Amino acid sequence: xxxxxxxxxxxxxxxxxxxxxxxxxxxxxxxQELHVYNWSEYIDPEIYADFEKEFGVKVIEDTFASNExxxxxxxxxxxxxxxxxxxxxMVAIMIELKLLAELNYDNIPNFQNIWDxxxxxxxxxxxxxxxxxxxxxxxxxxxxxxxxxPPDSWAYLFDPAYASAFAGKMSMLNxxxxxxxxxxxxxxxxxxxTDERQLEEAKHLLIQQKxxxxxxxxxxxxxxxxxxxxxxxxxxxGDFFQAAVEAPQIWYVIPREGATIWADNLCxxxxxxxxxxxxxxxxYLLRPEVGAKVSNYTWYASPNKAAEKYINAEILEDPAIYPxxxxxxxxEFIRDVGEATPVxxxxxxxxxxx
Ligand code: SPD
Numbered sequence: 001x002x003x004x005x006x007x008x009x010x011x012x013x014x015x016x017x018x019x020x021x022x023x024x025x026x027x028x029x030x031x032q033e034l035h036v037y038n039w040s041e042y043i044d045p046e047i048y049a050d051f052e053k054e055f056g057v058k059v060i061e062d063t064f065a066s067n068e069x070x071x072x073x074x075x076x077x078x079x080x081x082x083x084x085x086x087x088x089x090m091v092a093i094m095i096e097l098k099l100l101a102e103l104n105y106d107n108i109p110n111f112q113n114i115w116d117x118x119x120x121x122x123x124x125x126x127x128x129x130x131x132x133x134x135x136x137x138x139x140x141x142x143x144x145x146x147x148x149x150p151p152d153s154w155a156y157l158f159d160p161a162y163a164s165a166f167a168g169k170m171s172m173l174n175x176x177x178x179x180x181x182x183x184x185x186x187x188x189x190x191x192x193x194t195d196e197r198q199l200e201e202a203k204h205l206l207i208q209q210k211x212x213x214x215x216x217x218x219x220x221x222x223x224x225x226x227x228x229x230x231x232x233x234x235x236x237x238g239d240f241f242q243a244a245v246e247a248p249q250i251w252y253v254i255p256r257e258g259a260t261i262w263a264d265n266l267c268x269x270x271x272x273x274x275x276x277x278x279x280x281x282x283x284y285l286l287r288p289e290v291g292a293k294v295s296n297y298t299w300y301a302s303p304n305k306a307a308e309k310y311i312n313a314e315i316l317e318d319p320a321i322y323p324x325x326x327x328x329x330x331x332e333f334i335r336d337v338g339e340a341t342p343v344x345x346x347x348x349x350x351x352x353x354x
Pocket of ligand 1: 039040042087178236262264334
């Protein structure tokens with residue numbers, strides 16, 4: 001009788017242990033490797049090493065240069081990635097295409113560190129599939145030695161009176177939405193325009209500009225500027241500031257006509273081999289000190305409120321990284337343009353092959 005009672009107690013204890021374990025299992029279920037597909041220069045490599053030290057998981061990173069490249073890779077059947085970093089509008093497209101896994105927030109309690117204003121975004125209501133990682137703007141990087149005044153207008157890249165002076169010394173992003181978007185903004189239109197006439201106008205502007213463009217590049221534009229190969233470049237804020245650490249002649253300005261604001265996100269592809277390990281890593285990235293370490297390396301703004309007290313003051317106080325309200329009002333998120341996407345693709349091909 002006594003034996004039966006012991007058995008019942010042991011079974012009850014086991015049941016209790018199972019019900020208290022984190023959903024998805026404990027540390028023993030972590031994979032040995034985590035495969036991350038990220039933008040280049042977008043995380044301090046020490047973070048991967050620290051995560052491996054603490055959790056015993058080796059992080060292996062591949063990089064992509066545009067949202068469209070990332071989408072094409074997933075659509076071509078790449079199934080080995082556990083974590084990807086699409087921007088806002090691409091999250092919406094990937095949700096629509098059913099490419100993303102729903103996140104299990106039992107494994108991501110540090111989501112509570114995210115600012116309210118970055119939660120529940122229109123591209124992913126309820127953050128079912130995405131956790132915001134970093135945000136920034138797209139504008140103009142330049143060599144301070146070559147300009148008396150900051151080139152604070154898209155005219156410096158598109159108006160022949162200015163742009164022709166930088167022939168062979170200018171670069172544009174190799175990114176259809178960003179680059180067509182910059183031309184649309186210069187023309188006074190929304191960077192999400194679906195009006196075919198406005199898009200044609202933007203196309204002609206970009207074709208005219210091509211004679212002065214040294215290269216369309218999204219991964220080394222800041223290095224070209226630092227090396228003196230270019231004097232002005234279309235690109236992402238943080239990449240210029242990262243380069244400026246070694247090359248202080250580089251600076252960055254948000255054009256006064258307005259520009260792109262964007263938020264990149266941590267997402268798990270539906271085909272991820274190790275969803276639980278990816279969630280543990282996302283939770284790690286959301287720790288205050290780790291969130292700050294990301295921004296202190298990338299020079300991009302953080303959606304992590306708890307991280308703020310560890311972010312370097314020169315980042316937090318720079319209005320080109322955390323723009324004031326009057327600048328924010330002129331910034332626009334890229335949105336999924338739905339049926340107009342093939343029009344953007346066609347125009348981009350025409351520009352590149354002209
Ligand atoms: N080097 C990392 C750059 C990340 C830029 N992502 C933003 C894309 C917005 N369209």
